[in-house]
Amino acid sequence: MKFFVDTAELSDIKELASFGLLDGVTTNPSLIAKSGRDFKSTIAEICAVVPGPVSAEVAATDYETMMREAEVLRKIAKNVTIKVPLTLDGLKACKALSGDGTMVNVTLCFSANQALLAAKAGATFVSPFIGRLDDIGLDGMELIREIRTIYDNYPDFNTDILAASIRTVNHVKDAALIGADVVTVPPAILKALVKHPLTDAGLATFVADWKKTGQSIV
Ligand code: G3P
Secondary structure (H helix, E strand, O other): OEEEEEOOOHHHHHHHHHOOOOOEEEOOHHHHHHHOOOHHHHHHHHHHHOOOOEEEEOOOOOHHHHHHHHHHHHOOOOOEEEEEEOOHHHHHHHHHHHHOOOOEEEEEEOOHHHHHHHHHOOOOEEEEEHHHHHHOOOOHHHHHHHHHHHHHHOOOOOOEEEEEOOOOHHHHHHHHHHOOOEEEEOHHHHHHOOOOHHHHHHHHHHHHHHHHHOOOOO
16 A cells, blocks of 8 residues: 655655655645745645656646646656646546646545446556545545446456545554555645554563663664
8 A cells, every 4th residue: 555645735745754664645725835935846846846746736627728737847857747627628638648647636436336436547556535524424435445346347447546635543553454556645644644652651561671781782
């Protein structure tokens, strides 16, 4: 399973990349707005830190403008992945861009049929939003399960399931159990994955006992 971080905050990205566990980055217009930074230079800086796919989302909703924006964004770096919304225009842009060898992430996926269309359009990634489905009383993880089954039924599909809108550490575990290819996780949740009270307690005991030996390894 690949781990992406879902943020536009460069300091978080640099810190997480330093642990060697980061395979890519996803951004969206809301995350860029939250960062308060210039979109194109932020994407360039992220691409310089993380060699894996870095999703940069188009702002337009019509095909022609999406394609013009994609042209600008994909020139920023080789690892830019163009993120398009799951609309007919977005799918048309996905088909054109992926046919041209550009990585495409089709975002705002909320149904299995939408994911089917994204795969038909040649998407590199489809982003089902787990948390936002949970927010309205539906089961986001059930959508991941359905998409996994459908994609596995058709081995000629080459689209990775990128589980997005992750809100809890259990979302990460459940997406992994189902077999999502990628999970994009906010920095705080990514760091929380390592936490277990028994690890902390066990380590405190080891440190205290080691002190009692009076020895040093280096
Ligand atoms: O990458 C987009 C997705 O992760 C959004 O998450 O928390 O705004 O629903 P959220």
